[in-house]
Amino acid sequence: MGMSGTEQTHHHSLTDLCAEGKQLYAAALRAGRIAKREIETAPCLVDFALLHPDPDDPDWLRPVAPSIALAQRLHPIEREIQEQRRQSVDLTTSFDEFMAISAQAPPSIHAITVLEGSHRINAALDVATTELKKEVLTVQPGGGRPEHLLSQAITRSKPLIDRGISMRTLYQHTVRYSQNTFAYIDHLAGAKMEIRTMEQLIERLIICDDVVAFIPARDDDGAALELRHPGLVSYLTKIFDHLWQRATPLVQPLSAAPDAEGITEVQRSIAKLLVEGLVDEAIARRLGMNVRTCRAHIAKLAAALGSGSRAQLGFLIAQSGILGERD
Structure with missing residues (x-):
């Protein structure tokens, strides 16, 4: 069985060896060997090449020395690190001439x-x-x-x-x-x-x-x-x-209560943008609210001013003087 079979069975890597695997590998190291039947719950030990067949008895397995197993796995990692370092040096060298130009650039x-x-x-x-x-x-x-x-x-x-x-x-x-x-x-x-x-x-x-x-x-x-x-x-x-x-x-509350005309601060802000000619979507975007909420405020504003149409609403806003009352 290859390593891919182990990963499918145990869903772990060598760096996250299962509890059974750790216990049985330690036992094999202490005794010098371990019976095949004992590792049925941890076949990963064979898959990870921590155990190998005993040449003198096919029913037993012998442990690979930890130093050897570690060296076998560290070697490709160290080789990759050395290659990455070499690429880093090469990359730095390739940019040297550009860095010199950059240092003198305006x-x-x-x-x-x-x-x-x-x-x-x-x-x-x-x-x-x-x-x-x-x-x-x-x-x-x-x-x-x-x-x-x-x-x-x-x-x-x-x-x-x-x-x-x-x-x-x-x-x-x-x-x-x-x-x-x-x-x-x-x-x-x-x-x-x-x-x-x-x-x-x-x-x-x-x-x-x-x-x-x-x-x-x-x-x-x-x-x-x-x-x-x-x-x-x-x-x-x-x-x-x-x-x-x-x-x-943010810790200071805003006044949400309507004024004497029944107009809230939010509706006053919407009124300013309506007079500027903005459509509902643009008003909602400017005030950071969704269009449905914006239209609900416009409806309340129209009701407060007694407007029967969008065109009349703009006229009533200008006539009411609500935009000039506050800064």
Whole structure:
């Protein structure tokens, strides 16, 4: 029987030898041999070549010395390691001339890098977070994020937390109604993390230590720009700080009660965008909510203002003065 048969029978490798195999191999080493019938529960010992037939008695097996068995398995691994090292040296040598050119190149050449595909984007983010020393700033537009994305965020954030990195994140108000978001916050409890929310946000943004920033390159999130020009990163940091000052800390509740006209803050925000001429889908996207919720708010707004049609609603919003009452 070959090794593949063993794996199918025992579902383990030599590095994870089964309990029966360990016990019987140890017994064979102590006694110098073991009867074939005794290893019926652990045929992996023969499959892994830890036992071989006794030339003097076909009913018995003799153990292979552990030092010999280990050497037989270490040899191909060590040979592979040596080959990997050789390739590393060759690869480094092949890039020497390019590194020399890069060292003399003007900084603008490295200022903007286009990252195509999630694999390259994630790899660049991993490098940036590894280099982090102080703080990471993030803008996450939209509503509550799916659980699998928050799990990825926890995996990426945990090493930063362990290193004492500060994190400031801007979400939209709609995440306040997301259980996944609060579960994510609870998981990272005690971290140097602050979260604030706003009605509307700019596109997704990540800034690491005033050194590198990442912004979308397309609407489909399939490409990103890695920005390392100090001027660009500084400008984006100022934009983030401006938004941060206007945002509401997550621990501070928002007023959801309607005003004297029966208009809530969410409906007031929708009214502003309706007057701008945005359709339901665009309004929902700007405010980080689904279209059904958006339309339900529009219906309540229409009822509060006594509107019988979409065209009349826009007129009544402008006439009511509700958009000029608050900043």
